[in-house]
Amino acid sequence: MLALQLPYWEITLIKTVIVLSIIPAGAVILGYVFLLKMMAHMQSRMGPMEPGGFHGWFQLIGDGIKFIQKEDIIPSEADRRVFALAPLVVLISTFLLYVVVPAGPRLVVENLDVGIFYALAVSSLGVIGVLMAGWASANKYSLLGSLRAAGQLIAYELPLVLAVVGVVIQADTMSLQGIVHAQANGSIFGVSLVGNPFILTQIVGFGIFLAAAQAELTQTPFDMPVAESELVAGYMTEYSGFRFLFFFMAEFGTAFALSAIAATLYLGGWYQPFFKTGVMADVLGPVILGIKVMFIAFLIFWIRFTFPRFREDQLQTFAWKFLIPLSLVNIMATAVFKVVL
Amino acid sequence: MAVTEQQRIAYIASQAADARVNVELQTEEMTLNLGPQHPATHGTLRIVARLDGEQVVKADVVCGYMHRGYEKLTEVRTYPQITTLINRIDWLSSFANEVPFILAAEDLMEVEAPPRAQWIRTLFFELSRIANVTLFIGEMGVQLGALTPVFFAFRDREYVLNLIESATGGRFHPNFDRIGGIKDDLPKGWIAETKDAMRRIRGYCDQLEDLLMGNEIFEARTRGVGVIPAEVGLSYGLSGANIRASGVDWDLRRDAPSPLAWKELDWKVWTHPDGDSFARYWVRLQETREATKMVDQLLEGLPSGPIQAKVPRIIKVPAGEAWAHTENPLGEMGYYIVSQGGLGPMRCKIRSASFHNISIVPWLLKGVYVPDIITILASLYFILGDIDR
Amino acid sequence: MPTIPTEERNRALLEDLTSKLGDAVVGSHQRTGDLWVRVRADAWLRAAEELKSMGFDYLSYLSGIDWMPHTWPNPKVVEGPGVVDTEEGADEADASPPEAAEPDEPDEPAPGGGITTGFAGGDTRFQVLARLYSTTRKLGVTLKADLDGETPHIQTWTDVFPGADWCERETWEMYGFVFDGHPNLSHLYLPGEFEGFPLRKDFPLLAREVKPWPGLVDVEPMPAVAEAAGAADEAATTEPAPA
Numbered sequence: 007m008l009a010l011q012l013p014y015w016e017i018t019l020i021k022t023v024i025v026l027s028i029i030p031a032g033a034v035i036l037g038y039v040f041l042l043k044m045m046a047h048m049q050s051r052m053g054p055m056e057p058g059g060f061h062g063w064f065q066l067i068g069d070g071i072k073f074i075q076k077e078d079i080i081p082s083e084a085d086r087r088v089f090a091l092a093p094l095v096v097l098i099s100t101f102l103l104y105v106v107v108p109a110g111p112r113l114v115v116e117n118l119d120v121g122i123f124y125a126l127a128v129s130s131l132g133v134i135g136v137l138m139a140g141w142a143s144a145n146k147y148s149l150l151g152s153l154r155a156a157g158q159l160i161a162y163e164l165p166l167v168l169a170v171v172g173v174v175i176q177a178d179t180m181s182l183q184g185i186v187h188a189q190a191n192g193s194i195f196g197v198s199l200v201g202n203p204f205i206l207t208q209i210v211g212f213g214i215f216l217a218a219a220q221a222e223l224t225q226t227p228f229d230m231p232v233a234e235s236e237l238v239a240g241y242m243t244e245y246s247g248f249r250f251l252f253f254f255m256a257e258f259g260t261a262f263a264l265s266a267i268a269a270t271l272y273l274g275g276w277y278q279p280f281f282k283t284g285v286m287a288d289v290l291g292p293v294i295l296g297i298k299v300m301f302i303a304f305l306i307f308w309i310r311f312t313f314p315r316f317r318e319d320q321l322q323t324f325a326w327k328f329l330i331p332l333s334l335v336n337i338m339a340t341a342v343f344k345v346v347l
Numbered sequence: 348m349a350v351t352e353q354q355r356i357a358y359i360a361s362q363a364a365d366a367r368v369n370v371e372l373q374t375e376e377m378t379l380n381l382g383p384q385h386p387a388t389h390g391t392l393r394i395v396a397r398l399d400g401e402q403v404v405k406a407d408v409v410c411g412y413m414h415r416g417y418e419k420l421t422e423v424r425t426y427p428q429i430t431t432l433i434n435r436i437d438w439l440s441s442f443a444n445e446v447p448f449i450l451a452a453e454d455l456m457e458v459e460a461p462p463r464a465q466w467i468r469t470l471f472f473e474l475s476r477i478a479n480v481t482l483f484i485g486e487m488g489v490q491l492g493a494l495t496p497v498f499f500a501f502r503d504r505e506y507v508l509n510l511i512e513s514a515t516g517g518r519f520h521p522n523f524d525r526i527g528g529i530k531d532d533l534p535k536g537w538i539a540e541t542k543d544a545m546r547r548i549r550g551y552c553d554q555l556e557d558l559l560m561g562n563e564i565f566e567a568r569t570r571g572v573g574v575i576p577a578e579v580g581l582s583y584g585l586s587g588a589n590i591r592a593s594g595v596d597w598d599l600r601r602d603a604p605s606p607l608a609w610k611e612l613d614w615k616v617w618t619h620p621d622g623d624s625f626a627r628y629w630v631r632l633q634e635t636r637e638a639t640k641m642v643d644q645l646l647e648g649l650p651s652g653p654i655q656a657k658v659p660r661i662i663k664v665p666a667g668e669a670w671a672h673t674e675n676p677l678g679e680m681g682y683y684i685v686s687q688g689g690l691g692p693m694r695c696k697i698r699s700a701s702f703h704n705i706s707i708v709p710w711l712l713k714g715v716y717v718p719d720i721i722t723i724l725a726s727l728y729f730i731l732g733d734i735d736r
Numbered sequence: 737m738p739t740i741p742t743e744e745r746n747r748a749l750l751e752d753l754t755s756k757l758g759d760a761v762v763g764s765h766q767r768t769g770d771l772w773v774r775v776r777a778d779a780w781l782r783a784a785e786e787l788k789s790m791g792f793d794y795l796s797y798l799s800g801i802d803w804m805p806h807t808w809p810n811p812k813v814v815e816g817p818g819v820v821d822t823e824e825g826a827d828e829a830d831a832s833p834p835e836a837a838e839p840d841e842p843d844e845p846a847p848g849g850g851i852t853t854g855f856a857g858g859d860t861r862f863q864v865l866a867r868l869y870s871t872t873r874k875l876g877v878t879l880k881a882d883l884d885g886e887t888p889h890i891q892t893w894t895d896v897f898p899g900a901d902w903c904e905r906e907t908w909e910m911y912g913f914v915f916d917g918h919p920n921l922s923h924l925y926l927p928g929e930f931e932g933f934p935l936r937k938d939f940p941l942l943a944r945e946v947k948p949w950p951g952l953v954d955v956e957p958m959p960a961v962a963e964a965a966g967a968a969d970e971a972a973t974t975e976p977a978p979a
Contacts, residue, residue: 049498146379150401150717226492227564230718314564315492317718318401411925418910419934423944454768581793581871584899597871604742604769668855670770670867670878672796683865683878685801696865698797706902735925 021115025104033258034066036265039300040307041258042066048311073254076247083144084244092142093245093252095135100256102128103263108183110276110291111283121182122174125267126167129222132260133159136231139253140241151240154318155224155231161325162221162228168333169214172340173204173271182267186275190282200279205272207343210336212272214329219264220306221325223257227313228321261303269298376404381720383412389724390731392705396712396720403720406712408705413735421695426452426526426662429691434520436680436699437733439482440475442511443675445524448682448695450606451671452526455664455686459606463652464528469608470645471511471523472673473638474541477548478507479676480635483728484552487628488559490725491568496559503551506544513537526662528655538646545639552636560629569625573711573723576622583710584703587678589727592630593622599674607673612644624726631728663690677701677733701733742769745875749790753877756786763880765855772855774880780864781891783879787868788896792877796867798893798903800883800911804861804937861885864913866893866903883913892917910935 012020042065046053058064080089106121108114118124133156140152174180177188185204192202205212221228224240232240239245242253269275275298276291316324382393391412397404417436421429433448434441446468453460460468485500508518514533515521523530559565575585577593590597598616600609617633619626664686672681678700685694704727712720746766753773754761760779765772775783862883869876883890892915893900904915905924912933915921923930932939 045494049495050502051498146377150379226494229492311495312558313493313562314488314559314568315718316564317568317716319716320564320567411923411927414925416934419941423941578793579898582795582897582899584795584797584897584903586794595871602874667767668772669767670876679796681796681867683797683799683867694801696797696799696801698867702902703795703797703899706899710898 025101025115028104029100029259029262030070030255032262033255034070036258036262036303037254038063038066040303044304044307045311048308070251073251074248078248079244079246081144081244085142085144088138088142089244090249092135092139093249093256095138096132096256097135097252097259099128099131099135100259100263102131103260103267106182107263107266107270108186108275108291109295110288111183113276113288113291114183117181117183119179119181122170122180122185122267122271125182125263126163126170129260129264130159130163132222132256135256136241139245143241143244145244147239148241148243151231151243155241157318158221158224158228158230158321158325161322162218162329165214165325165329165333166218166222168330168337169208169211169218170271172208172211172333172336175337175340175344176204176207182270182275186270186277189274190277201274201277203272203274208272208336208340210332211340212268214333214336215268215271216302216305217329218325219268220309221321222264223261223306225261225306225310226315227309229310229315230318230321261306262299265299265302265306266295268302269295273298273302379717383409389729392724392729392731392734394708394712394720394724396717398717401716403712403715403717406709406720408708410705410731410734413731415736417697417736418695421692421697423691425690426664426692429695430524431520431522433682433697434522435732436697436736437479437675437677437701437730438519439730440479440676441517441520442471442475442515442523443479443673444680445522446472446607447671447673447675447680448684449524449526450673451669451682451684452662452664452686453606454669454671455667455684456526456658456662458527458656458658460528460656461653462608462650464654464656465606466608466645466649467529467533467654468524469612470541470642470649471514471521472607473642473645474507474511476638476676477635477642478504478511480631480638481507481548481551484555484559484628484632484635487725487728488565490721491565493559493562493565496555499551499554503547506547510537510541510544513540525655527658528653532654538649541642541646545642548639549636552632552639556632560632566625568718568722569628569726570621570623572624572719573715573726574621574623575707575711579710580622580707583707585678585707586700586703587674587676588630588634589627589678589704591616591618592626594618594620599672599679603672605673608645609641611648612641614641614644624722627726627728661690663688664692672698675700677728677730678704680733697736699733699736701729701731702736705729705734742875745873746771746877749875749877752790753783753786756790757783767855771875771877772880773877774882777881777883777890780879780881781893781896784866784868784893784896787877787879790870791872792868792870792875794869794871795893795897795899795903796869796876798864798866798900798907800907800913800935801863801865801880802861802911802935802937803863862888862911862913864888864890864907866900888913889916891915894918909933912936 043053043061054062054065056062057068080086103125105115106118106125108117136155136159137152140148140150140155143149173185177185179185179188189203190201192198194200194202194206224231230240232242242250245253276287276295278287278290278294281287281290377398379396379398380393381396383391393409393412395407395409397406415435417432420432424432429448430445433444436444481504482497482500485497488494488496511521512518514537515523515530517523575589575593577590577595580590580593581595585593596616596618599605600607601616614637617630617637619630664684666686666688668683668685670681670683672679679698680700681698683694683696683698684692687693708724708727711723715723743766746769750761750764750766750771750773757775757779760776760782761773762776763772763774773783860882862885863880864883866879867876868879881890888911890913892904894904894915894917901919902924904913904918905921907913908915908918908921909923909926909930910933926934
């Protein structure tokens with residue numbers, strides 16, 4: 007990573023610690039800025055103002071501490087082991103997503119050659135956790151929520167993957183670092199000032215990816231599994247205390263990770279045209295990636311607070327009859343242009 | 348309350364039964380209990396739905412969690428005391444609850460309130476309609492998942508509630524109407540503030556029309572959902588915007604004789620032919636705008652004069668029976684007062700709109716998806732106090 | 737808006753109804769534009785059907801009424817220390833009709849006597865009360881029927897007006913009227929194990945048994961206001977405030 011030559015296990019340990027700390031940090035930042043503050047301002051109110059003094063920045067951290075010290079309630083009819091494992095499964099799938107996201111030319115946990123393929127595969131592990139949570143809760147609302155979630159998350163995996171295929175075709179590689187370099191070294195009609203962010207050519211794919219990511223995160227308009235006004239909290243109804251904290255962190259951690267992946271695929275990731283290599287690139291990389299992540303998360307949450315939610319059958323229709331054909335057309339167009347141009 | 352062994356066994360058996368799947372993929376029906384504590388049911392309404400997957404096979408409505416026994420209570424109270432009580436039937440538009448009762452009592456006493464009082468009554472009636480329905484318009488969004496409009500609703504409703512409070516002393520329960528007139532006159536500067544607030548509410552209605560009604564997802568969720576044919580609705584006793592959304596051109600403000608000032612204003616009755624949830628929402632949105640225009644007209648033409656007719660200090664209503672009904676925000680509300688000359692009524696039948704609006708729900712929910720239950724309930728718009736009295 | 741005055745239209749409606757139902761119409765009353773019609777109990781359903789065919793498509797409500805006088809203390813005026821009674825108030829208090837009984841002696845409901853019924857007559861303790869309205873003709877009619885005091889039975893309206901389902905359930909649980917033919921006569925408001933029929937006049941209002949009604953104790957005005965206003969308390973008129 008740096009000039010030091012550390013043994014493998016030490017590097018792995020450092021990387022693990024970094025990833026483990028990014029997830030709560032990312033969740034807190036995203037949650038605070040968008041869920042608490044941006045949502046509040048869009049709804050003509052202030053959001054938290056007291057905790058920590060300046061605009062309530064301590065709110066979510068305080069919430070985390072509160073959750074940890076709460077009583078662990080498990081319904082008496084629930085399947086205890088499955089009930090306890092479910093949030094961990096979802097959280098693990100979130101952690102594994104961060105393995106391939108690059109934050110700088112040398113800042114990546116593991117630069118897999120099948121980077122994006124791995125990321126998409128691993129993100130679908132969360133479905134199992136949701137199903138486990140709903141079933142083990144011994145609660146009809148949770149069951150309904152988790153069955154809806156299963157249908158939805160599986161349905162929206164396909165547009166997610168197919169949208170990415172367009173990027174992969176254009177970049178000629180599946181590794182995320184390679185995709186960033188492809189965008190960095192590209193040029194827009196010969197002008198190579200900002201490289202060639204794929205959002206310009208893959209705008210349709212970007213839209214599909216965002217919609218599918220919204221559904222993967224069970225955010226409105228695709229939040230049938232957690233339809234607050236119907237199922238109270240869907241598959242998470244029976245979860246309280248630190249188990250709920252895990253679900254919460256998993257949701258926002260995944261939001262952060264998917265936004266980072268979207269930023270990498272479409273906006274150029276950590277690339278900025280000023281410092282292409284060197285230590286400055288490694289320093290600025292995470293910052294630039296962070297800014298792009300905030301932009302995409304802004305889009306995701308903005309749509310969340312504005313739209314009502316789809317009904318389950320409308321949701322499935324939207325995925326199968328609209329997004330998938332559209333993404334197939336996108337792939338075809340990309341392939342044709344790749345060969346022709 | 349401790350769970351008895353029998354209840355445990357029954358529950359486990361029911362869970363096992365629910366989870367069993369037949370070889371031919373015929374699923375068992377599941378009984379889902381919506382409420383009484385539930386975010387979607389505006390209070391303590393309970394719907395016991397038998398579901399086949401996500402479709403409702405049979406739905407029962409269990410109400411009465413908030414039954415306060417108003418009709419019994421009115422038999423031991425004097426007329427002014429009943430006014431305080433009936434404020435709390437439909438608590439979002441409290442003033443509107445008092446009016447038909449006062450009108451029935453005035454009918455029996457053959458007392459007529461002076462014109463200024465009637466106009467101010469109409470004014471507050473329309474203001475309470477605005478306070479009530481603006482909340483509905485925003486809150487239907489929440490039921491469907493759009494979190495934002497309800498905050499705008501609360502923000503803009505505050506202006507109306509502040510107006511009511513500055514004139515009557517109570518935001519929610521003004522207790523302002525008296526037999527023979529109203530309690531107090533309007534405070535100074537109130538008229539200008541009201542005009543301001545009406546402008547704001549109109550802006551809010553426009554905002555909501557853009558934000559929610561123009562949204563394709565909203566349309567997809569509400570169009571064609573919960574269609575009530577007009578004859579069925581009328582035979583169930585549906586009234587108000589619910590039945591006007593099925594195409595019935597009937598508004599008590601225009602069609603029933605009433606001493607209040609509606610006949611002297613220039614306004615329009617809104618109907619919609621479809622009868623689905625979207626139609627009910629649309630009609631209410633238009634009615635709110637219409638109500639703001641009516642308030643403006645009322646403010647322009649407010650006559651001067653006394654606000655209370657000469658009534659004895661201790662009110663005894665002569666013997667007889669009277670029925671008075673008005674077009675409340677939720678529907679037709681009426682009071683049937685039977686008086687035998689005493690200080691209080693001998694029988695006071697309260698006809699509240701939501702009771703009859705909700706009686707159609709078991710019929711309406713057959714074959715409907717679970718999310719549509721929420722949409723239908725939200726669009727029928729009931730207040731628990733109105734159902735349960 | 738219809739140009740024919742309501743009284744005339746009501747009269748026409750009454751004639752129409754009487755011609756259809758014949759001698760089942762046992763009483764009627766008109767007052768300030770409202771029409772009351774009392775029918776015989778066995779013609780209750782027929783009346784509904786006839787009215788529905790005449791365009792009365794809207795069921796406003798269906799309920800009951802118990803004409804027996806109260807068996808618990810009635811509101812009354814108490815002569816408190818600071819009370820200034822008006823002439824009208826004093827007269828009314830003396831000339832109260834027998835129904836507003838003294839609190840110490842609850843009336844016995846004498847069968848057939850001692851009970852005063854209301855408009856359109858009636859000679860039983862219980863009456864079922866319903867109102868139908870026509871959205872096309874903009875006319876309403878209040879229907880009444882006498883019920884037997886011991887076992888009140890009446891036909892159900894649910895086949896003609898499905899909305900009567902809930903109304904009849906509520907009337908049954910509050911009064912004890914049995915609606916023959918009703919699909920599901922069960923508690924609507926009250927919990928399942930409730931015994932008794934609350935709106936009947938002999939069902940005690942427990943709050944009043946526990947603590948008797950204090951009466952309409954005239955509230956003493958605030959001391960400063962009392963001196964300024966003086967003892968001459970007029971009937972409650974307020975001066976017109978500047979607009």
